[in-house]
Amino acid sequence: MLPFMLPLLAGLTIPVAATAAGPAACTKIATELGSAKVNANQLSTNYTNSLEYWNTIQDEYKPSCIVFPSSAQDVSVSLKAIRAAGSRFAIKAGGHNPNTFxxxxxxGVLLDLSSMTAKSYDPExxxxxxxxxxxxGDVYEYFAQWNRTVVGARLAGVGTGLALGGGMSYLSPQYGLACDSFRELEIVLPDGQIVTASDKENPDLFFASRGGGGNAYGVVTKYTVQSRPIGEFWAGNLIYVADQRDSVIEAIGNFIQYNTDPKAAIIGTYEKLPLPDLNLNLDEAILMFLVYDxxxxxxAFKNFTDIKALIDTTGIKSYNEVVNMPVPMSTEISRGANMFRVxxxxxxxxxxxxxxDKWRTWAEDNKGSYELLSIDFQPIPKSLTDASKAQGGNAMQMPDGPYFWLNYLITTPPGMTEAKYNAAxxxxxxxxxxxGNDEGLPLFINDANKDQNPLQTFSTFKKLQAIKKKYDPDNFFADYTGGWSFA
Incomplete structure (x- = not known):
């Protein structure tokens, strides 16, 4: 735990009514769902295991109880009780989003969806x-028995909630974002109603749920998606020494602008460690992810393979091996005081x-303010935006590629004071x-910081505001749980 988190928590202003509302909601939910699905014991393993987030700062927030629903009906009962009590709450799937609350x-009440893991496949x-x-990772392994997969995260350990923010995949240049493959969603609305959202039923809700704010409109309890064929991949990592940084960034730029093969995907990652440079470039590493379906x-990757790599792990891989690059359990290993920007x-x-260049200059000028920095180059080719449009488009209504999203990660070191953390x-x-950002392009919700207000960069923002007002008319979700701003 960061040492400043305890005073932060102690100073957190929580109205007396809200403090009482959490236990009241917990008691009501336990009465209706049974005590086995509700845990208020902060010393129990079940409770503490649930409070593991990719941004470990979030581990320190303590709900009045944790509810483990096993069905949409359980979620409905819980939301009604939370609403009646006026309690704050949160929805946790994989816990990968680093933004507070x-x-x-x-x-308040934490609805932990980890018991809801059912999957099915219809061969017809x-x-x-x-x-x-x-x-x-578990989803991919399940569908692999039919040589099929779904468009989802590029790391096995990321939760399925990623798809509601868009969801970038190594398959996205062929099939669009994860949300573009949605065909039907089961959603529990803020008033507890359980509805279906699709092109035919509640189409406005379906539109907004495809990358337009996550659980802002309700809690998604089941995804029906178009699966995709899967076979062998040529894939792996190339790790370069810092002296090759200019050659690699030129190769990344050429790939973004000129690659037209939708089966080819990359992530280009530059990483900085808090080591002194000493003119030896010991503080920087370049890690390329190359994936071909x-x-x-x-x-397709000649510009990268022509540059001499320190380490080359490319070769024939299964999709399970691809999403565990560079090493298995990458998501779990990288837990820390992490924060994204885009x-x-x-x-x-x-x-x-x-x-x-700007990122590198900041890194050199701010040694000691970070444990790890990275900047990820994520191409959005025209084939991706074409695939999205062919499936009806998503809440971003993505402009034609090519362009690229940048993911900026900062992991702050343990032992920082609150003042130094905030300053960094x-x-x-x-x-x-x-x-800066180029005008007319949307920020990627999956990688955005809360203060970047990514929804406001969407051409569809006013439409999303109207949909939010329709399905959350009294601002229950807006006022009682965290999430993106529609203001």
Whole structure:
């Protein structure tokens, strides 16, 4: 635990009524669902295990109780009780979103969906279903028995809630974002109603739920999605020494602008460690993820493979091996005081180089303020935006590619004071803001910080505001749980 978190928690202003509301809601839920599904014992293993987040700062918030629903009906009963008591609450699936109170709560009810992991496959329609409590690695393994998969996270350990924020996959250049493959959603509305959202039923709710704010409109309790064929991949990591940083960023820029093979996908990651540079470039590493849907990538990655790599793990892999690169349990291993921010750019005028230079300068000037920094280049090719449009589009109504999203990660070190932590986060925020974003492009919700207000960058923002008002008319979800701003 960061040492400043205890005073932060002690100073957290929680109205007396809200403090009483949490236990009242917990008692009501336990009466209706049974005590086995409700845990208020903060010393129990079941309770403490539930409070494990990818951003470990969120671990410190203590709900009045944790509810483990096993069905949409359980979620409905819980929301009605929470609403009647006026309690704060949070919905937790994988717990990967680092923003405070997006899936954590202090002195309220935490709905932990980890018991909801049912999956099914229909060979005739090739439609797949999964519930929200699992991680994508388990989902992929289940559907692999039919040589099928679903579009989801690029790391096995990420929860399925990622799809509600869009969801980037190595398969996205072929099939669009994860949310583009949605065909039907089961959703528990803020008033407890259980409804279906699809092109035919509640189509406005279905539209908004495809990347338009996560659980802002209700709790998704079942996904029906179009599955995709899966076979062998040519994939792996190339790790370069820092001296090759300019050659690699040029290769990334060329890939963003000129690659037209939808089976080829990359992530380009530059990482900084808090080591002194000493003019030896010991503090920087470059990690490329290269993934080709098929055994032979041809020349798709030639710009990268022509650069001599320190480590090369490329070769034939199963999809399970692909989503466990660079090592298994990458998500779990990388738990820490993590925070994301996002940028978006078109590749003209070498914007990828300019963003990298600003990030690198900040890293050199702020040694000691971070345990790890990374900047990820995530291409959005035209094939991806075409695939999205062919399936009706998502809540972003994505402009034509190519462009790229930047994921900025900062992991702060243990032992920081509150003042130093806040200063580091503010300085990092300002550097990214100064880097700017290209107009007319949406910020990626999955990688956004709360203060970036990503929904406001969508061309559909006013439409989403109206849908939010329709399904949450008295602002129950807006006022009693965390989430993206519709203001």
């Amino acid at each position: 997006f899936s954590s709560v202090q002195a 329609t090739t439609l797949a279903t999964y519930e929200p409590g699992g991680i994508f 098929g055994p032979n990538p041809g020349d 940028g978006v750019h078109r590749p003209q005028n070498n914007s990828y180089e300019k963003a990298l 986060q503010a300085s990092y925020r300002d550097m990214i803001k100064e880097t």
